[in-house]
Amino acid sequence: MKKIFIAVMAIAAIGFSACGGSVSNNAENDSVYVDTTTVEEPVVNDIEDLTKALESGSAEETQSALAKAQEYIEKLNAEGKVEEAKAYIAQLQEYIANNEEKIAALAEKTPAITTIVSAVKAIPADAVSAATKVESEAKEAAEDAKKTAEKAKEAASDAVNSAKDATNNAVKSAKTEATEAVDAARDAVKNKLGL
Numbered sequence: 514m515k516k517i518f519i520a521v522m523a524i525a526a527i528g529f530s531a532c533g534g535s536v537s538n539n540a541e542n543d544s545v546y547v548d549t550t551t552v553e554e555p556v557v558n559d560i561e562d563l564t565k566a567l568e569s570g571s572a573e574e575t576q577s578a579l580a581k582a583q584e585y586i587e588k589l590n591a592e593g594k595v596e597e598a599k600a601y602i603a604q605l606q607e608y609i610a611n612n613e614e615k616i617a618a619l620a621e622k623t624p625a626i627t628t629i630v631s632a633v634k635a636i637p638a639d640a641v642s643a644a645t646k647v648e649s650e651a652k653e654a655a656e657d658a659k660k661t662a663e664k665a666k667e668a669a670s671d672a673v674n675s676a677k678d679a680t681n682n683a684v685k686s687a688k689t690e691a692t693e694a695v696d697a698a699r700d701a702v703k704n705k706l707g708l
Contacts, residue, residue, distance in 0.1 A: 560608055567615045572623035575616065579629040586636065602636050609633060 562581065566574035582605050589598035609616060609630055620626040 560604060563608065567612060572619040572626060575619050576623050576626050579626060583629060583633060605633055
């Protein structure tokens with residue numbers, strides 16, 4: 514039994530020395546670190562992608578890079594990042610103008626490139642701000658319509674209250690006149706009867 518115990522202890526000692534020779538009960542060392550920081554969406558640099566695609570001579574990559582650029586403009590517009598969108602449109606349009614021959618050569622292989630390039634060229638730099646302005650005006654119009662509806666509701670409520678008051682006054686007046694007529698008729702009957 515002593516020999517088995519000594520053998521087990523020797524194996525344990527070898528195991529501990531393989532792990533660095535020490536055992537720690539510190540909870541900090543036993544915990545697992547998890548990075549919970551949020552990952553920012555990478556900045557889109559489709560101009561760089563477009564440059565690589567043009568240099569490689571790949572029509573498919575060029576079409577893909579142009580499509581990404583168009584999507585990025587739409588994304589900026591949807592997020593209301595007007596100034597960023599304007600700057601990006603200007604940068605992209607300038608790039609296309611400077612590389613028109615290379616793009617045209619690739620467009621012969623893939624006609625969809627011409628369609629995308631034409632769409633990007635046709636975007637006026639102030640189109641994004643115009644879209645934002647239209648959206649803002651639409652919101653203001655909706656607010657105005659809501660206020661008008663509230664005023665109409667208040668006016669209708671006032672009209673109903675006025676009609677109720679007028680009806681109540683008319684009923685009271687008619688009741689008073691009816692009571693007076695009944696009293697006058699009773700008095701007339703009493704007079705004829707000599708009472």
